Each structure stands twice: as C-alpha cells, then as structure tokens.
Amino acid sequence: MSKLVATPGQTVGPFFHYALPYEGSDLLVPVGREGAIRLHGTVTDGAGVPIPDALLELWQADPQGRVVQEPGSLHRDPWTFTGFGRAATDATGHYSFTTLEPGPTEPGKPAFFAVAVYARGLLNRLFTRAYVTAADGSVADDALLTSLPDERRATLLTTREETGFRFDVRLQGDDETVFLTYPGH
Numbered sequence: 001m002s003k004l005v006a007t008p009g010q011t012v013g014p015f016f017h018y019a020l021p022y023e024g025s026d027l028l029v030p031v032g033r034e035g036a037i038r039l040h041g042t043v044t045d046g047a048g049v050p051i052p053d054a055l056l057e058l059w060q061a062d063p064q065g066r067v068v069q070e071p072g073s074l075h076r077d078p079w080t081f082t083g084f085g086r087a088a089t090d091a092t093g094h095y096s097f098t099t100l101e102p103g104p105t106e107p108g109k110p111a112f113f114a115v116a117v118y119a120r121g122l123l124n125r126l127f128t129r130a131y132v133t134a135a136d137g138s139v140a141d142d143a144l145l146t147s148l149p150d151e152r153r154a155t156l157l158t159t160r161e162e163t164g165f166r167f168d169v170r171l172q173g174d175d176e177t178v179f180l181t182y183p184g185h
Helices: 150-156
Strands: 036-044 056-062 084-088 094-100 112-120 127-132 159-161 164-166
Touching: 056 094, 084 094, 127 150
Parallel strands: 036 164
Antiparallel strands: 036 094, 056 084, 056 112, 112 127, 159 164
C-alpha cells in the first residue's frame, strides 16, 4: 500500500468574502429588537492597514449564558436566536453584527463572543475571543485572561459603547490580537 500524500496548503481566500456571507448573516437579531446590541470593529494587518475583504464568524451564548442549540443560521426570523452570524468587512476594514449581549456560560466566568477570522494570506482561519467588559472596563477572572501579560490580555477585551461593544482585530504586529488553537483545526 502506498503512503498518502497531504494536499499542499493554500491560503483561505479571498473567494470566501463573496461566497460565504448570506442575506441577514450579520443580524443575529433584528435591528430594534429589545436587548439588541452592536458588536463592531475593524480588521487590520500588521502595519495597521484595514483589510477590506476579511470575513468574521461569530458564535455566542444567549443572555442567560446558554449555548444555543437552535438550527436555522441561514434562515433568520425575529424570534429564534441561533447564536451564529457572519459579517464581511467593508472597504475600510469595518465589520458589524447586531446581536444580544451574551451571558457567562459558567457562574463567575466572563461572557465572551467566540470569533473566527478569515482573511487573504492566511493558511487557516484564526480563532479568538472577544470578552465582554463591564461598564468600568473590568472583566471577571478567566484562566486564559489571567495567563496573559496585561498588554496581550487587552487584545481580547471589548470596549463597551452606548450601543454595544467594539472589538478590533489586528492580524500581526506588536498589538496582534491573541489567537487560539484548538485540536483538529
């Protein structure tokens, strides 16, 4: 029996920017729904230049901290919260989701948005977390957050705004967002 040879790696895009978003993919809840917030930010490269064709996927718990098991990511309605969305960046590297503020999935732990980033030049998608901050900028203790130096930890924290949260993603450089690895990905 001959040995199988791995398929050579290729970058993940930029085809995904046009093929993966779908109508309403950035609206986890309708604009104007009670409790609706905005999670938005800018994706930049190592020089701080905006990435105009990145795609972000968002997974999150509901406001009570339950991991949502509802199907229907491609079919949006005003009542069913699926906890999943996709948003493409615009010409200025900006993305935006309309969603609900997630609750902590475990008592005493911080709430967070799980984020996957697809961008040209990447060999694989990148995983990170956007931790929800309190009004004073604080966040509950978490093993991942406490394992990082303050300057690296800051790249995982959202900034609370009047209408929701801001979370910028930097793909390289001194202020590079902390990215996570998971077995099998």
